[in-house]
Amino acid sequence: MPLFQTAVFTTTVADLRDLPTDSQYEVAFAGRSNAGKSSAINTLANHTRLAFVSKTPGRTQHLNYFRLEEGKYFVDLPGYGFAKAPEEIRDQWEGLLAPYLRYREALCGLVLIMDSRHPLTELDLQMLGWFAPTGKPIHVLLTKADKLSRQQQVLTLREVRTVLTGIAGNCTQQLFSSLKKSGVQEAETILGAWLGLASRGERPPPTGLAGEKTARPKKRNAIGWSARRPCSRGKG
Template sequence: MPLFQNAVFSTTVADLRNLPNDSRCEIAFAGRSNAGKSSAINTLANHCRLAFVSKTPGRTQHLNYFQLAEGKYFVDLPGYGFAKAPEEIRGQWEGLLAPYLRCREALRGLVLIMDSRHPLTELDLQMIGWFAPTGKPIHVLLTKADKLTRQQQALTVREVQEALSSMTGNCTLQLFSSLQKSGVREAEAVLGEWLDLPTRQDRPPPSGLASEKAARPKKRNAIGWSARHAGGGARGR
């Protein structure tokens, strides 16, 4: 039975004052709007429509809570890279996300969704650089891995490992495919430990980080999560 089989929608939060009071452990899911974030949550929960998969980037505008067990939640964050969203709406989202990710005590770690065909965009790097100073772990899901050949998969994992090792030592990563439902056990092993949930013992560990440092990857153009938040995080280190 999948570890997160019992996940159910709990609440939508538009104001930090309305965060669940009973929460003891939360895992936040972040990523570009078209990277497969909702599909990844659905796959982990073995539920085809738990998190809404939209064809319109930026549809998720609030913090959507999914209860896994008593006091334990997945939190679906607004996707970044939402170019079509008005500046005022983007500002509201950032005002919600920034204090949540930096100050929420119940938050145990961040799952960062990256399209394995286009990883490490400028906004992915901003998110990592901004969240890493919290000291909480980051687990990267390289989604849509079925779109790559095995050789391409291995090359992508190696390049992302090397890039992340130059930014933080508290990060793991793995390949993931919602279409093929591959990588679920590896993700369960990491997230189950964060949430202190019992896990099966027959699953392989996720990839770690390479020890050698790599040159900063080429930035990709993107619109959304403001660079000023990344800068603010760096100054606070």
């Protein structure tokens, strides 16, 4: 049974004051529009339409919460690179995303979705450079890997690994294909460790980034929407 098969949609958040107060652990999914973010979430949850797959870039405008277990969530973030979106909507997204990613205490780590055919775009690098100082782990899913030859996969993975190593010590990366359902177990191992979810079936318990120490962002008393318990993933 897939580790995240129990995921169910719970709420859409357009205002930070409406963030779930019961949340203890959250893993956020970010990525450029059309990089395969919704498909990746659906594949990890073994569900065809848990996260909405849209042909229109930037369709997801809010934070969409999917409950895995009590107090544990996947959070689907708006796709970035939405040049065709109205300016007022772009401003709304930026006002929602920036404080969430920087100050949300329940946020355990960021899954950054990149199209393996076009990784490390300018916007991807901006997101990496901006989020890395929080000290929280980043895992890159290189989606649509089935569209690359084996040699191209190896070269792409090597290139991304080199760049990530220069950005932060707690970045990891892998190839992933929603079409072929490849890379699911590797992603489960890492994200399951962040969330404190026990592995199911005959697989060994997830190790992921467990044991690595990550810096905690400074607590901002003015932010009244943080979860009641901070995330403790990554502490040895």
